[in-house]
Amino acid sequence: MHVCVCVFSSVKVYFAADTIFTRELNDGEISSIDAYFDTFPAIITRDQDVDIESSIQHFNKRITNFTKRGSGYTLSHITKLVRQMVQYRPLAGSTFVPWIERKKCIVNVCNVGNFECFKYSVLAALHPQSHNPNRRAKYEPYADELNFDDLYFPIELSKIPQFERQNPLISINVISYDEESKSFIVV
Numbered sequence: 001m002h003v004c005v006c007v008f009s010s011v012k013v014y015f016a017a018d019t020i021f022t023r024e025l026n027d028g029e030i031s032s033i034d035a036y037f038d039t040f041p042a043i044i045t046r047d048q049d050v051d052i053e054s055s056i057q058h059f060n061k062r063i064t065n066f067t068k069r070g071s072g073y074t075l076s077h078i079t080k081l082v083r084q085m086v087q088y089r090p091l092a093g094s095t096f097v098p099w100i101e102r103k104k105c106i107v108n109v110c111n112v113g114n115f116e117c118f119k120y121s122v123l124a125a126l127h128p129q130s131h132n133p134n135r136r137a138k139y140e141p142y143a144d145e146l147n148f149d150d151l152y153f154p155i156e157l158s159k160i161p162q163f164e165r166q167n168p169l170i171s172i173n174v175i176s177y178d179e180e181s182k183s184f185i186v187v
Helices: 002-008 052-067 117-126 140-145 157-166
Strands: 010-024 030-038 042-045 074-087 175-178 183-186
Touching (some): 030 052, 052 074, 117 140
Antiparallel strands (some): 010 030, 175 183
C-alpha cells in the first residue's frame, strides 16, 4: 500500500470477502450458502496508514449481524479476501487562476497568495459587482459578515458543512468535472 501512497499521495482502500456459511439440517445433511462482505472505504495518505483492526471489527460486526437472524448458519471459511485500492483526489481550494478571467463565465476574484478563494467566491455571490468584479477590494468591506471561526484556508471540502452551520443563511453547492463521465457532478 505504501507504494500506491507514494505514487498517488492518497488512496482509498477497502476490503471484500467471499465467505461460505454452513449449518446442519435436521436430517444431518450440511447446507451451505455463499455470502459477501465488504468494508467502508478508508482514506490512506502519507501521514495516515490503513487501520486493519477497524476493518476486522467491521467484518466481525457484519458477520454477527448476518448470523443473528436465526438461520443457524455459522461461518465455515473465507474463500477470497481482496484488498482494492483506487487513487483518491479530493477537491481542494487554491488561489487565483488567471486564465479563467478570459472565459467571461464566472467571477474569479484576484486573491493571489492568500488561498481565500472560497471566501471571496461566497462574498462575490452575496454582493455582485457590476464594475471590476474580480478585484478583492470590492468585497473586503463585507468580509466580517461571514463566520470563519476554526476554519483554515484553503477550505477543505469536508469543512463546508461546518461553514454552513456557522453561516446558517448560506448554502454551498460544489460542482466538479468528472473525467470519467465527461460531465459535471454535484459533490
